[in-house]
Amino acid sequence: MSERLAVRKTYKLFIGGAFPRSESGRSYVVTDAKGRFIANASQASRKDARDAVVAARKAFAGWSGRTAYNRGQILYRVAEMLEGRRDQFTTELRQTGLTKPQANAEVDAAIDRWVWYAGWADKISAVAGAANPVSGPFFNFSTPEPTGVVAVIAPDSPLLGLVSVVAPAIVSGNTTVVVASEPAPLPAITLAEVLATSDLPAGVINVLTGHRAEITPWLASHMDVNAIDLTGAPTGHVHDLEEKAAENLKRVLRPQDADWTAEPGTARMTAFLETKTVWHPVGV
Amino acid sequence: MSTETLNSAADLRAFLHGLPGVDQVGAEERAARLASRSIKTTAKAAAIDLAISMVDLTTLEGADTAGKVRALCAKAARPDPSDASVPKVAAVCVYSDMVEVAVTSLAGTGIGVASVATAFPSGRAPLEAKLADTRAAVAAGAAEIDMVIDRGAFLAGDYGKVFEEIVAVKDACGSAHLKVILETGELATLDHVRRASWLAMRAGADFIKTSTGKISPAATLPVTLVMLEAVRDYRTATGRQVGVKPAGGIRTTKDAIKYLVLVNETAGPDWLTPDWFRLGASSVLNDLLMQRRKLATGVYSGPDYFTLD
Numbered sequence: 001m002s003e004r005l006a007v008r009k010t011y012k013l014f015i016g017g018a019f020p021r022s023e024s025g026r027s028y029v030v031t032d033a034k035g036r037f038i039a040n041a042s043q044a045s046r047k048d049a050r051d052a053v054v055a056a057r058k059a060f061a062g063w064s065g066r067t068a069y070n071r072g073q074i075l076y077r078v079a080e081m082l083e084g085r086r087d088q089f090t091t092e093l094r095q096t097g098l099t100k101p102q103a104n105a106e107v108d109a110a111i112d113r114w115v116w117y118a119g120w121a122d123k124i125s126a127v128a129g130a131a132n133p134v135s136g137p138f139f140n141f142s143t144p145e146p147t148g149v150v151a152v153i154a155p156d157s158p159l160l161g162l163v164s165v166v167a168p169a170i171v172s173g174n175t176t177v178v179v180a181s182e183p184a185p186l187p188a189i190t191l192a193e194v195l196a197t198s199d200l201p202a203g204v205i206n207v208l209t210g211h212r213a214e215i216t217p218w219l220a221s222h223m224d225v226n227a228i229d230l231t232g233a234p235t236g237h238v239h240d241l242e243e244k245a246a247e248n249l250k251r252v253l254r255p256q257d258a259d260w261t262a263e264p265g266t267a268r269m270t271a272f273l274e275t276k277t278v279w280h281p282v283g284v
Numbered sequence: 285m286s287t288e289t290l291n292s293a294a295d296l297r298a299f300l301h302g303l304p305g306v307d308q309v310g311a312e313e314r315a316a317r318l319a320s321r322s323i324k325t326t327a328k329a330a331a332i333d334l335a336i337s338m339v340d341l342t343t344l345e346g347a348d349t350a351g352k353v354r355a356l357c358a359k360a361a362r363p364d365p366s367d368a369s370v371p372k373v374a375a376v377c378v379y380s381d382m383v384e385v386a387v388t389s390l391a392g393t394g395i396g397v398a399s400v401a402t403a404f405p406s407g408r409a410p411l412e413a414k415l416a417d418t419r420a421a422v423a424a425g426a427a428e429i430d431m432v433i434d435r436g437a438f439l440a441g442d443y444g445k446v447f448e449e450i451v452a453v454k455d456a457c458g459s460a461h462l463k464v465i466l467e468t469g470e471l472a473t474l475d476h477v478r479r480a481s482w483l484a485m486r487a488g489a490d491f492i493k494t495s496t497g498k499i500s501p502a503a504t505l506p507v508t509l510v511m512l513e514a515v516r517d518y519r520t521a522t523g524r525q526v527g528v529k530p531a532g533g534i535r536t537t538k539d540a541i542k543y544l545v546l547v548n549e550t551a552g553p554d555w556l557t558p559d560w561f562r563l564g565a566s567s568v569l570n571d572l573l574m575q576r577r578k579l580a581t582g583v584y585s586g587p588d589y590f591t592l593d
Binding site for chain 1: 583
């Protein structure tokens with residue numbers, strides 16, 4: 001019997017709940033830590049970025065309109081599905097140069113991180129909001145609301161780093177366009193496959209793979225993007241991206257040295273929240 | 285005033301059924317092929333401005349108010365308040381009771397008011413009611429009347445009735461232009477679309493229009509292709525030029541440009557003006573404006589920067 005032919009996977013983009021190829025038709029080679037070919041990944045163009053923003057905008061009203069409790073449940077469901085893909089994630093992480101125990105530990109940490117953020121869905125408003133004492137017969141409440149469409153430039157930590165920047169953005173009701181790590185994009189697309197089979201509404205997370213220096217300026221300058229997380233922005237481009245983001249006063253989260261294994265705190269969630277304050281007369 | 289008199293319903297029937305059949309697969313493929321053309325940079329900028337000038341900005345909702353119509357008219361005259369170089373649209377299309385409001389708001393802008401009439405969108409009313417509807421719209425100042433054909437009679441094969449109705453409405457229009465809505469979404473086949481196009485043109489239509497926008501599918505490329513072929517062939521046969529208006533379902537700049545390519549390649553450049561080709565739509569205008577701004581500023585714009593309707 002002849003040897004069975006390998007069934008190689010085509011890694012595509014994730015936009016609006018579907019897996020399209022790049023509109024440009026381009027792809028780039030992804031290699032493992034030793035430089036060997038692993039797969040071809042789609043090389044997204046500015047038009048893919050534009051389509052992803054449209055999908056994220058479309059999903060925003062529905063996602064932010066759900067109850068915090070329901071968002072939390074959906075994120076838990078995603079964590080359950082992540083657990084089922086453990087082997088695939090481990091394999092993909094080992095290709096990036098991690099040993100088996102390291103890869104296992106990173107998958108554990110990523111799933112735990114996701115669950116941790118899922119728990120915040122119905123708690124963040126209690127922590128970031130307030131009942132303010134005012135000098136008058138009024139109830140005065142400040143409540144956090146999602147900022148809108150957030151462009152997330154993911155760091156090169158391909159799974160734990162990715163989860164650590166995406167989960168805090170969506171848990172409060174934002175929708176996202178994620179630019180995956182350029183050298184190690186495969187876990188991001190595998191995560192997208194998990195999302196597609198969980199109950200997360202289409203368009204809440206959109207994943208682009210490709211050259212970050214090419215895609216990110218279009219997201220930073222896009223007038224319909226409300227915030228940008230520059231964590232994985234290519235070095236030397238950050239200043240330019242911040243300048244572009246200033247045009248429509250995007251909220252900007254600057255890159256900082258992050259230890260992804262450390263306790264994350266609430267900073268990444270509160271970075272993409274707006275505060276709404278309501279006055280209500282007492283006794284009415 | 286009809287362009288010809290009808291000798292007998294039997295003649296009309298024989299003529300319409302004598303028209304060559306439409307190759308549906310061929311029409312779909314041809315439309316898809318033309319839709320794949322890439323229009324970029326300066327050609328795209330020109331196409332966007334041409335498309336804006338062809339838009340019949342439409343509001344046909346039960347919830348329409350005088351205020352909404354006035355807002356729409358302001359947008360028609362100056363689609364992008366921050367940019368005076370944006371051309372104005374071709375016409376504003378409203379229900380007949382809103383014509384007066386629209387005419388007053390558009391005075392001096394050179395933009396025409398089109399009114400739907402004849403028991404739009406279903407067309408299910410006695411002829412007298414349809415004619416009264418038409419006369420009221422014309423009296424209120426409508427320069428264009430968009431009528432619907434009686435699809436029930438057409439599908440039942442009663443072509444004479446459809447023909448006579450169009451002739452009567454054309455007569456009631458006086459000097460106003462008559463657009464005849466075929467409602468292709470209910471005609472089922474492209475053969476029917478071709479027959480209905482010829483029927484409407486022979487009865488005196490100045491424009492043939494695909495749809496009311498109330499039925500899905502509304503305008504599609506293959507249907508518009510067949511109608512463009514019909515107006516081309518009709519001009520060759522009679523010397524009279526008839527316009528075409530796809531309406532409904534055109535939402536993006538890409539869609540609009542596909543239609544322009546289709547017009548140029550099917551009927552020819554003679555039709556590539558607002559006098560002979562219109563786009564019945566409302567949401568497409570915002571997308572055209574967004575694309576126009578993208579070309580001007582180099583960055584993607586968003587819906588927050590344009591009016592909602």
